Amino acid sequence: MKEEFMSARKVEELEDEAFGVFVVSPDEISDSERRAYDEMTKQYIQEQKRQKTWNYRDEILAAVREIVKRKGRNEFEVAEVVEYMLSKNPNLNVSTIRTHVTSRCCVNAAANHAVTYSDFERIGRGVYRLFGTSSSGGRKLYFVDVNTRKNVLLAMDVEIRNEEGKEQVRFFDTNREREFEGNVLVKQEDGFVLHTDKRDVMTFRVATVDEFDILWQRYIEGEVPRFRTDEELHKWYYDRFLGE
Secondary structure, eight states, X not given: OOOOOOOHHHHHHHHHHTTTOOOOOOTTOOHHHHHHHHHHHHHHHHHHHHHHHSOHHHHHHHHHHHHHHHHTSSOEEHHHHHHHHHHHOTTXXXXXXXXXXXXXXXXXXXXXXXXXXXXXXXXXXXXXXXXXXXXXXXXXXXXXXXXXXXXXXXXXXXXXXEETTEEEXXXXXXXXXXXXXXXXXXXXXXXXXXXXXXSOEEEEEEOOHHHIIIIIGGGOOSOOOOOSSHHHHHHHHHHHHSOO
């Protein structure tokens, strides 16, 4: 019985699936070579799919948080992130790690990507720090003012994205997910200001216990503990409304 081999059409399909990687023509190669080639191609595709679906951003954030925790200060170098991540998984792409830290996820880097994140801030040559909503693991609670109206919304899980030159702010308001587009005018450690496409000005302020006790506590149903620190307040909201 004649051994099976890959058709030219199959090779074209594998070529497409391998994200444009050139695949050698099956013409004039032996059956054993075809089988070996077929197996290598399948392995390559599987690895590419694994790398594509592996969330570099989340793992890099986790690595950076561990690094700054060990150092006791919010400061790290790209080389430290690369070394730490490769110690956990030597198959990771070093270039991808570097690109995420220095460009895609850096708030003050040039806009070279269709989608960017405000996770890190460059503070020196090769030196970065966690920025804004990422500095406490993305678990900050914000009070949101809209135009001249104070404390209109609460915001958790805040994420600032940049897609094709337009900034998006996404968050959970204790009831549902919300998303606004526009331009972020001010970014600071204690909050930021968004000028929306509808010409509203939204001011996101990191929630404090003092303001919560005066303005928000009365509207919460059920028993509410007395919070000693802002961190305790933030954690209570995340535990209650997001189950973290």
